[in-house]
Amino acid sequence: MNDPKATQPENFRDLYNKAIELLARREHSQAELREKLKRKFECTDADIAQVLARLVELGYQCDQRFAVAFTRERLYRGLGERRIIQELKFKGINASIGEAILAEQAQGDFAAEILIERTWRKKFKAIPQDQKERAKQYRFLQYRGFGGDDISRLFERLKCMPDDDW
Template sequence: MQVRQLSLKGRALRLLGGREHSRAELERKLAPHEQEPGQLQRVLDELQAKGFICEERVMESVLNRRAAKLGAGRIRQELMEKGLGAELVGQAMQQLRGTELERAREVWRRKFGEIPQDAAERARQARFLASRGFGGEVIRRILAGGADEE
């Protein structure tokens, strides 16, 4: 039985069928399969012109999938790793800013649910929230307890 090699375009479409990918992600993933110089750029240009690659959709996809669990810091990092431009990353951060405290409080509530009783527990909860990408001021307000409820 003969195994047929997927074309670069076929590989790109298969990746895009799974989830949204940025152009930079596709370049990284498909570069090892490029058989002639410039081939990958031509394929990606064609897919972008036809609307298969859209940086705004990548941003929205990340926000929809990750915002309920992660803070703006971690999401910013993910978007930058995906190769999105500074303007789009800034736009995403603007969208997240208004809900950061509420989202962090929900993540904290699901994991812990009660105010820490000692310094060690407080530090553990703070580390958890920081590892999720929430900022210091947000963490402080959550661990301060009910007095800060909005």
């Protein structure tokens, strides 16, 4: 179909085994598994749906569990809420699920103020001295998924900090 390397599965077991092999490496969303199985095998959507249903039934695949693991990993990398939700949507996860998970995770080390400051400090060593540098830092933080209000509050906090806190 899509990929010239795709093969015809012998039976349900081939699809199932490949899905298990993928899940053994890391969590996958249903949309990711569906896409990978389509690329690997020439089969119908109904065949893939049957495999996915069985994996969910057995507890081997869970979109909620995938979203939690994915969100945590992205937070550790210093990404903001907007970027994480965008990536979850790309992986086939509903935005409302992503927002709920982020709300649960947004405590302690992952509070928005702490996360944005940690991300900023990792990249930049000094507060922006001119408009050009401020715009550069602002764009970087936006790209990482932080909102304009959060970025503005960070710059205000940084201005108020004594120099010996650097």
